[in-house]
Amino acid sequence: MELPRLSFGIGDRFGQEGEAQLAAFVALAQDGVVVTPVWNKSNREHRLCGTHPAAVRAEADAAVAALRWPHGRFVDADHVGLATVEPFLASSDFFTIDVADAIGREVSDADAQSFAERHAEQGGGLRVPGLPEPLRADRDAALRSARKSLAAVREAGRVFRCIAAHKGENGFVAEVSMDETDAPQTPIELWFVLRGLAEEGVRVQTIAPRFSGAFHKGVDYAGDPSRFEAEFEADTRIVQHASRVLGLPRTLKLSVHSGSDKFALYPRIQAVLARTSAGVHVKTAGTTWLEELIGLAEAGGDGLAICRDLWCDALARIDELCAPYATVVAIDRARLPSNETVARWDGPRFARALRHDSRCPDYDRGLRQLLHVSFKLAAEMGQRFHDALRSHRADVARNVTHNLLERHLRPLFGALR
Numbered sequence: 001m002e003l004p005r006l007s008f009g010i011g012d013r014f015g016q017e018g019e020a021q022l023a024a025f026v027a028l029a030q031d032g033v034v035v036t037p038v039w040n041k042s043n044r045e046h047r048l049c050g051t052h053p054a055a056v057r058a059e060a061d062a063a064v065a066a067l068r069w070p071h072g073r074f075v076d077a078d079h080v081g082l083a084t085v086e087p088f089l090a091s092s093d094f095f096t097i098d099v100a101d102a103i104g105r106e107v108s109d110a111d112a113q114s115f116a117e118r119h120a121e122q123g124g125g126l127r128v129p130g131l132p133e134p135l136r137a138d139r140d141a142a143l144r145s146a147r148k149s150l151a152a153v154r155e156a157g158r159v160f161r162c163i164a165a166h167k168g169e170n171g172f173v174a175e176v177s178m179d180e181t182d183a184p185q186t187p188i189e190l191w192f193v194l195r196g197l198a199e200e201g202v203r204v205q206t207i208a209p210r211f212s213g214a215f216h217k218g219v220d221y222a223g224d225p226s227r228f229e230a231e232f233e234a235d236t237r238i239v240q241h242a243s244r245v246l247g248l249p250r251t252l253k254l255s256v257h258s259g260s261d262k263f264a265l266y267p268r269i270q271a272v273l274a275r276t277s278a279g280v281h282v283k284t285a286g287t288t289w290l291e292e293l294i295g296l297a298e299a300g301g302d303g304l305a306i307c308r309d310l311w312c313d314a315l316a317r318i319d320e321l322c323a324p325y326a327t328v329v330a331i332d333r334a335r336l337p338s339n340e341t342v343a344r345w346d347g348p349r350f351a352r353a354l355r356h357d358s359r360c361p362d363y364d365r366g367l368r369q370l371l372h373v374s375f376k377l378a379a380e381m382g383q384r385f386h387d388a389l390r391s392h393r394a395d396v397a398r399n400v401t402h403n404l405l406e407r408h409l410r411p412l413f414g415a416l417r
């Protein structure tokens, strides 16, 4: 199975927005740009929502049938490892093999030395087409990379072989993710990781490094966008070179995680794709759930009441809700609006606080981030929340589609006809 050049990951916590999400891809295809939708859900999200991987497959199939989507689509077992992959094997055709935890794990000195022996460049420099200077890829560089990443590479090999034993080597798309870690990978480290993956026989089609700067959930990039652009281009050129010379799949490309709402980066990414003809996978997850809330707020009545109740619970349980996401949210608690304040808001005011429009004076990034990690509360609400999504379908769907199309897909891919 081959992952096309342009793909975009979408998450749907409660499984009701498949058609509204796909409608954005349909509109973009009508503009002349086909982007492959990939429905993703991690084990962590399934656990917090009380759902099963088979439901994501059913939702994707139903949306594709309803809108007669003629292009490809995938269902991604997001951030899985050996311990969590099993329930995804039947229903997923895309697996994000997460080895971030193994980064920095010790390997034996003999192992690291022999990796460096095999993979250091003759003469010490690596020339990559499109990069002005050769990269330093001598024995020392290879050894440093091995000490940092070789355990992660080996782990990726184990998980890949486990999945391949069930689905066949070419029966699924493999992504390798190393983004949920503190230290960014340099382009040369990415190169040595790819050499290691090639040696392990991992048919990797997309790889998610940790880029520099902050990729917090649901809010814009924090960092220098021009520095990101240079880094993203160097990584893109490395990946293109690796796919040509290391025997890795020709479809190999970068993946950008926590990719929703990174508005400062989309024109940069698009410019690099245009310059290099490379592809990309951009993964988002929680942005659709926030649009559900915006739709419910705009609907008013019981929809708005649900939003206020969720806010009340979220403030009361903030520690518990933020704990699983400690590295990917940054909330200034002292500035969060109180219960009393939010109880006075009407629907449009609540929607303005939540909607990601940084030019709007009512936009509140703390409220947005806290609600981003609060979907568990809606899961606990159960029937009441699901019924509200159904009775306010038009308000919710309008926001879900608009957010993906106008704030994400068009800014990222619109000019790549």
Ligand SMILES: [Zn+2]
Binding pocket: 079, 177, 179, 180, 257, 258
């Ligand atoms: Zn991720």
